Amino acid sequence: MTEPIPSQSLEFRRLIEDALNDPYDLEFESPVDGKISIAFLTSFANKKDIQANFLAPLGRLLAEKRNYTWKDILPVISEQGRKIRESLDEAVNDLLEGYTLVHLAGSHFIYTFDTHERVKREPTAPLIERTIHGPKLSLLEDIKQNILLIRERIKNRQLKIEGIKIGARSRTKVAAIYLQDVASPLVVQKVHERLGKISIDGIVDSGYIEQYISDNPLSLFPLTQSTERPDKLIAAVLEGRIVILVDGSSNGIIVPVTVNELYQSSEDYYFPFWFGVFLRAFRIIGNVIAVLLPSVYVALFAVNASLLPIRMALTVSGGRIGVAFPLVVELLFMEFVVELFREGSLRLPTTVSQTLGVASGVILGLAAVNAGMVSNATLVVTIITAIASYSGPNYEIGLSWRILRFSLILIAAAFGLYGLTIGGLVILGHAAIQDSFGISFLSPWAPILPKELIDTIFRRPLWMRRRLQIYQPVDEYRAAKKGGKKDE
Numbered sequence: 001m002t003e004p005i006p007s008q009s010l011e012f013r014r015l016i017e018d019a020l021n022d023p024y025d026l027e028f029e030s031p032v033d034g035k036i037s038i039a040f041l042t043s044f045a046n047k048k049d050i051q052a053n054f055l056a057p058l059g060r061l062l063a064e065k066r067n068y069t070w071k072d073i074l075p076v077i078s079e080q081g082r083k084i085r086e087s088l089d090e091a092v093n094d095l096l097e098g099y100t101l102v103h104l105a106g107s108h109f110i111y112t113f114d115t116h117e118r119v120k121r122e123p124t125a126p127l128i129e130r131t132i133h134g135p136k137l138s139l140l141e142d143i144k145q146n147i148l149l150i151r152e153r154i155k156n157r158q159l160k161i162e163g164i165k166i167g168a169r170s171r172t173k174v175a176a177i178y179l180q181d182v183a184s185p186l187v188v189q190k191v192h193e194r195l196g197k198i199s200i201d202g203i204v205d206s207g208y209i210e211q212y213i214s215d216n217p218l219s220l221f222p223l224t225q226s227t228e229r230p231d232k233l234i235a236a237v238l239e240g241r242i243v244i245l246v247d248g249s250s251n252g253i254i255v256p257v258t259v260n261e262l263y264q265s266s267e268d269y270y271f272p273f274w275f276g277v278f279l280r281a282f283r284i285i286g287n288v289i290a291v292l293l294p295s296v297y298v299a300l301f302a303v304n305a306s307l308l309p310i311r312m313a314l315t316v317s318g319g320r321i322g323v324a325f326p327l328v329v330e331l332l333f334m335e336f337v338v339e340l341f342r343e344g345s346l347r348l349p350t351t352v353s354q355t356l357g358v359a360s361g362v363i364l365g366l367a368a369v370n371a372g373m374v375s376n377a378t379l380v381v382t383i384i385t386a387i388a389s390y391s392g393p394n395y396e397i398g399l400s401w402r403i404l405r406f407s408l409i410l411i412a413a414a415f416g417l418y419g420l421t422i423g424g425l426v427i428l429g430h431a432a433i434q435d436s437f438g439i440s441f442l443s444p445w446a447p448i449l450p451k452e453l454i455d456t457i458f459r460r461p462l463w464m465r466r467r468l469q470i471y472q473p474v475d476e477y478r479a480a481k482k483g484g485k486k487d488e
Helices: 009-019 047-064 070-076 088-096 143-151 185-197 206-213 230-239 273-303 310-319 327-347 350-370 376-388 395-432 450-455
Strands: 026-029 036-041 083-085 099-104 110-114 159-166 172-179 225-227 242-246 252-255
Touching: 009 026, 009 036, 009 088, 009 099, 026 047, 036 047, 036 088, 047 070, 047 099, 070 099, 083 088, 088 099, 088 110, 143 159, 143 172, 143 230, 143 242, 159 185, 172 185, 172 230, 185 206, 185 242, 206 225, 206 242, 206 252, 225 230, 230 242, 230 252, 273 310, 273 327, 273 376, 273 395, 310 376, 327 376, 327 395, 350 376
Parallel strands: none
Antiparallel strands: 026 036, 036 099, 083 110, 099 110, 159 172, 172 242, 225 252, 242 252
16 A cells, blocks of 8 residues: 555545545544545544644634645644655554544645544552662553653663564554663664564564563573563663663563573662672572472472481471371472462452462461371471562562472472482573573673672672673773763
């Protein structure tokens, strides 16, 4: 559909209707003499705004002049997002994006105006990535508002915002944001290539983009970082990483990513140095407990009991007298119940889920012990594991470890500590061969980068000027040298 704009008003209307299959929300308006045709979709545009910004001014113009041209029309109507279009294809695409078309009989071109009345909501506190210290804002579903949140914090001429439309039918707006004088050109090029290769009919959420641009979409580990926090996106841009925003999604994507980034919370850097170190260390310890405690429990008490102190082994074994199932079965049963609680609580209203989750967990746990389905020790292990699993700030890496935890429990039940060691090495080997846009997922641990290890388990002091070299930044320094000044 590359035909030109017809000069006749009736033909213009017919072609627009045919191009859109005569939709219910397509409307045409025209002042008294019928020479001007105004086309818009009522699902995008407000009819009161059309009346105030187009029909009323044109009505006054026609009352004063019988012969008029575009020079007379343009000064009296809205100027918002004005574009000139000479092909029907461009006109229809603009119409589908919320523009209003204005056609003048005798012209082989039209003007389009942005009259998209967007559904807006006020910024709210993050639902998943909550923090005690720091901004209480989350991203919105409007890409323009999300870009504004970043621009307000990074007022620099080197901030590059590149737009692309993805989806043959949805034509979803996608933006790549980075600092031109900091981000690695190789990473930027890979982002351009992967976004450009996406071939799909429609994009509903940023999760679609993540799966298309990931180095290995089948990996259990997330090779892109998703976040709902604007401050995390801003920090990533300043580090030399690239942020990808998708219209209609309240989550942004950060690339490249390493495993360390997935355990870092924004507030690590908002608290004083030692507070941040303390919080991050406990977070990592919590993750280790959540992943290994159930499988180590099974390996030691079901397979390698001879390694335990006699008193401990007798105490735990005595507590299992009367339990109907083997240790691995009761542990898998409790883990399965916890996962059911976790998923069920996500679908309930917040106040109900909190009350129901705690009450049901306590009652069900006591009932299971009294019924002889599980032992007290297994119940304690399950509760500690469930609490520890919430210590990580990234939902996706937590989900990865939840899946792997079941695998490790089964391996430990079959082969004990030996099997658990082999299973851990297999997982480590899988993680070691993963890349995120040319950056090793396990960097700076593999390959080892001694200077970068300071910002892994421990938090890097803010006064350290040198940027992390993991992401290969063009500008290595975060702040100007004494007496100097960064380019604004």
